[in-house]
Amino acid sequence: MHKTPLDARHRSLGARMVPFAGWEMPVQYSSIVAEHKAVRENAALFDLSHMGELWIRGPQAAAFLDYALVTAPSRLAVGRAHYSMITDADGGVIDDLIVYRTATDEFLVVANASNREAVAAELQQRKAGYDVALDDASMRTALIAIQGPRSRELLQPHCSIDLEPVKYYSIAAAEVCKRPAWIARTGYTGEDGFEILLDWDDAERVWNHLLEAGAPTGLVPAGLGARDTLRLEAGMPLYGQELSRTISPFEAGLGRVVKFDKEGDFVGRAALETASANPRRKLVGLRLTGRGIARTGYPVYLPAAEASVGEVTSGTSSPTLGYSIAMAYLPVEHAEVGTAVAIGIRNDRVAAEVIALPFYRRGT
Numbered sequence: 066m067h068k069t070p071l072d073a074r075h076r077s078l079g080a081r082m083v084p085f086a087g088w089e090m091p092v093q094y095s096s097i098v099a100e101h102k103a104v105r106e107n108a109a110l111f112d113l114s115h116m117g118e119l120w121i122r123g124p125q126a127a128a129f130l131d132y133a134l135v136t137a138p139s140r141l142a143v144g145r146a147h148y149s150m151i152t153d154a155d156g157g158v159i160d161d162l163i164v165y166r167t168a169t170d171e172f173l174v175v176a177n178a179s180n181r182e183a184v185a186a187e188l189q190q191r192k193a194g195y196d197v198a199l200d201d202a203s204m205r206t207a208l209i210a211i212q213g214p215r216s217r218e219l220l221q222p223h224c225s226i227d228l229e230p231v232k233y234y235s236i237a238a239a240e241v242c243k244r245p246a247w248i249a250r251t252g253y254t255g256e257d258g259f260e261i262l263l264d265w266d267d268a269e270r271v272w273n274h275l276l277e278a279g280a281p282t283g284l285v286p287a288g289l290g291a292r293d294t295l296r297l298e299a300g301m302p303l304y305g306q307e308l309s310r311t312i313s314p315f316e317a318g319l320g321r322v323v324k325f326d327k328e329g330d331f332v333g334r335a336a337l338e339t340a341s342a343n344p345r346r347k348l349v350g351l352r353l354t355g356r357g358i359a360r361t362g363y364p365v366y367l368p369a370a371e372a373s374v375g376e377v378t379s380g381t382s383s384p385t386l387g388y389s390i391a392m393a394y395l396p397v398e399h400a401e402v403g404t405a406v407a408i409g410i411r412n413d414r415v416a417a418e419v420i421a422l423p424f425y426r427r428g429t
Contacts, residue, residue: 066089069114070265070268071268074272086115087179090115090288093287093291095285097288100285100287101294110285111212112286114208116176121174122170126172135152135323135337137327138172143167149174155336162174165249179305206264210252212254212258219278233251236251246262247261253295256427307379347396354418378391390424392422402421404419
């Protein structure tokens with residue numbers, strides 16, 4: 066099992082550590098609900114150093130990524146970012162990604178920890194014929210996120226640049242706590258926030274400084290448990306649950322990410338064109354109207370039907386909304402908002418209805 070550079074610090078803070086994607090990671094410090102509410106109401110600090118950081122550099126970097134990914138990174142202005150995916154030739158999702166353009170001929174691709182090696186291998190294979198270099202910096206890069214409505218206020222005193230001009234899905238070079246870093250205004254919680262990429266050996270200094278300075282105003286550390294409930298409320302997919310090689314972006318409600326209008330071919334294009342024309346299933350949001358919590362893999366039924374028509378991909382009791390929510394794949398003919406369904410929970414069928422995603426949107 067890999068350990069992040071903050072492993073000892075997490076343990077000293079009383080974190081409960083669990084294995085996750087080959088890493089030992091903190092799942093919670095105090096409680097998942099308390100950490101969740103801290104992000105929604107104030108701010109919290111996350112260690113995301115298990116994520117993959119892949120640098121693409123060279124005169125054909127933009128053209129290469131246009132070919133390798135479903136989006137068009139060549140259209141990004143320097144300092145901007147977008148959500149992307151890498152698919153196989155059959156249109157299945159290998160991973161969902163964030164792509165940052167840090168210079169004209171330089172991009173940073175951030176991959177999920179569980180897929181970092183697969184993404185690196187795919188990019189290495191696909192770059193044949195392109196004048197680019199791939200640098201997997203994952204094991205020497207730390208990633209610390211501060212998320213919540215007060216994140217800019219709490220981070221600003223420790224940055225060498227003004228954070229106000231760093232807009233959502235942008236990235237800038239700066240110093241954080243007097244250490245060189247990249248600061249991106251991105252996150253996986255549905256709140257405003259920043260992700261700080263820095264040298265592995267600088268992580269503990271920056272984490273300790275931010276946490277100590279922010280503690281009097283309520284900044285707390287948060288683990289993977291709260292990160293999962295936050296992203297679920299925000300309707301954000303988790304690879305291995307809402308996304309996989311057997312699921313197309315169009316089934317996941319992410320067809321807008323696929324740029325068929327970009328120049329040239331890209332891996333998976335033909336299969337994705339077919340998938341876009343006739344998706345068989347659709348990712349939906351569910352609100353449970355009966356008592357119970359839906360969990361991954363639980364079956365979803367139409368009322369009075371014997372056979373299930375789908376299954377839950379993620380579910381929880383929403384700390385923000387006060388009721389149980391879930392995401393599930395259903396046949397398109399049963400995926401309309403307002404459709405009544407039931408979820409098999411143990412030996413019972415609990416009533417639910419299809420509702421629009423996301424469940425939660427900040428400012429509403």
